[in-house]
Amino acid sequence: MDTFVGLGLQQTHDGIKGLDDDGRISRTGTVWTSSAHIITAVIGSGVLSLAWAIGQLGWVAGPIVMILFAFVIYYTSALLADCYRTGDPMTGKRNYTYSDAVQAYLGGMKVKICGVVQYVNLFGVAIGYTIAASISMMAIRRSNCFHEKGHQSPCHISSNPYMIIFGVTQIIFSQIPDFDQIWWLSIVAAVMSFTYSSIGLALGVVQVVANGGVKGSLTGVSIGAVTQTQKIWRSLQAFGDIAFAYSYSIILIEIQDTIKSPPPSESKVMKRATLVSVAVTTIFYMLCGCMGYAAFGDAAPGNLLTGFGFYNPFWLLDIANAAIVIHLVGAYQVYCQPLFAFIEKWASRTWPDSKFFSKEIRIRLCSNKSYSLNLFRLVWRSAFVVLTTVISMLLPFFNDVVGLPRRARVLASHGLFSGGDVHSSEEGAQVEYEVGLPSDAELCLPRDLRRRGRRVHRRSGQRSQSVPAVQIGIMRILCLHLFSVTVTVLHYSFAS
Numbered sequence: 001m002d003t004f005v006g007l008g009l010q011q012t013h014d015g016i017k018g019l020d021d022d023g024r025i026s027r028t029g030t031v032w033t034s035s036a037h038i039i040t041a042v043i044g045s046g047v048l049s050l051a052w053a054i055g056q057l058g059w060v061a062g063p064i065v066m067i068l069f070a071f072v073i074y075y076t077s078a079l080l081a082d083c084y085r086t087g088d089p090m091t092g093k094r095n096y097t098y099s100d101a102v103q104a105y106l107g108g109m110k111v112k113i114c115g116v117v118q119y120v121n122l123f124g125v126a127i128g129y130t131i132a133a134s135i136s137m138m139a140i141r142r143s144n145c146f147h148e149k150g151h152q153s154p155c156h157i158s159s160n161p162y163m164i165i166f167g168v169t170q171i172i173f174s175q176i177p178d179f180d181q182i183w184w185l186s187i188v189a190a191v192m193s194f195t196y197s198s199i200g201l202a203l204g205v206v207q208v209v210a211n212g213g214v215k216g217s218l219t220g221v222s223i224g225a226v227t228q229t230q231k232i233w234r235s236l237q238a239f240g241d242i243a244f245a246y247s248y249s250i251i252l253i254e255i256q257d258t259i260k261s262p263p264p265s266e267s268k269v270m271k272r273a274t275l276v277s278v279a280v281t282t283i284f285y286m287l288c289g290c291m292g293y294a295a296f297g298d299a300a301p302g303n304l305l306t307g308f309g310f311y312n313p314f315w316l317l318d319i320a321n322a323a324i325v326i327h328l329v330g331a332y333q334v335y336c337q338p339l340f341a342f343i344e345k346w347a348s349r350t351w352p353d354s355k356f357f358s359k360e361i362r363i364r365l366c367s368n369k370s371y372s373l374n375l376f377r378l379v380w381r382s383a384f385v386v387l388t389t390v391i392s393m394l395l396p397f398f399n400d401v402v403g404l405p406r407r408a409r410v411l412a413s414h415g416l417f418s419g420g421d422v423h424s425s426e427e428g429a430q431v432e433y434e435v436g437l438p439s440d441a442e443l444c445l446p447r448d449l450r451r452r453g454r455r456v457h458r459r460s461g462q463r464s465q466s467v468p469a470v471q472i473g474i475m476r477i478l479c480l481h482l483f484s485v486t487v488t489v490l491h492y493s494f495a496s
Helices: 031-042 045-081 098-105 109-149 161-173 179-211 227-243 251-254 264-298 314-351 377-394 398-414 470-495
Strands: 001-006 009-013 361-364 370-373
Touching: 031 251, 031 264, 045 179, 045 227, 045 251, 045 264, 098 109, 098 251, 109 314, 109 377, 161 251, 161 314, 161 377, 179 264, 179 361, 251 264, 314 377, 370 377
Parallel strands: none
Antiparallel strands: 001 009, 361 370
């Protein structure tokens, strides 16, 4: 019996059901199922920072930038959808993952560079999620403190115990052997993301009604309330927030792999799904972001829940922040499981005869179920979680450090370097808890990163295949990481 897994949905071929052209069980995905996957993946905690982002840009530029990024993600996702099959869009070889697509169109050393950047990015995301989860747990404690002692009470709380709690939780969940076995955790996390986003939207509506009108200005926070330098930096952070809120292209290929075989081609179905999901997501974002800005105006916090734009009802805020924590528990695993698998496969290939790396110890849980324990997996994954937790506890300013992998992922997965046809060679607050980040795409990047794209032609007579320019730009992200670190450190050095 062969088992195939896609996006946590397990299907089993028993010799009766039909097969697709690659020998796997027939896929059944449609425009609507693909749209549901995308919407679930996209709407996350970033939605809570959109009110602050619009507050920096104002009623004019804020919505325009949001619509602009919606167009960018649709355009680049449509280009990426064409990479699912190599060659003919109907019968070409399938690329099951984003890395497979890079291997098919770039190959060689470029795949290794892309892999290094991707996994360094995932490491940074793990640190960011640890910090974000601790902030939400602290927010619950502070909310209860304010309720008991009044809003003027300082209620100072250390984040370290909460990071340790989150780390211990992740050590336990990290022992789940494979990515396909955390599908239930992903579902729970998706439900939680809708929960806290809806609470934030509802609280914004209530606040607007209580204010008796709409707050805010056409140009956002004015110079005078902040310095000119602060205005520039906050505007760049707003761009980064809005761009990150649309981040899902890194899993687009995996979603496309669930779509049923042609006709029509998977790329056409995926483009329709992308259009539907981006439209729905943009409407939801506009509601949450604009309603939050309308409620608080230029004083909108970086996070409607943890920034304490709202104090009451405190129990509802506790529910929302608890939902964020649960969501981040699942999100941490979704992003780290590919990194876990990569290291474990590399170790098994490097030391194939070592029982420490290869031996699986069966632990019976009940009459018909057992758990497979691998000593290397236990040690390596636990050490990884401990490392990310310790680094999170040592970081003096989390906002901008969290933003480094975020900005890299936005640039790499969305192709903000610009679009174009590329053909492969033969090588195969007081916002205390701001979430806003400056976007690398808006910093002083070299001119070649802003060009429309480039064209590299096949040396053989094989049919050309469109590839988004992101696959060239992705090789430069590592340099942008270093650039972002330098700018961030200099910014805080001069600010202090």
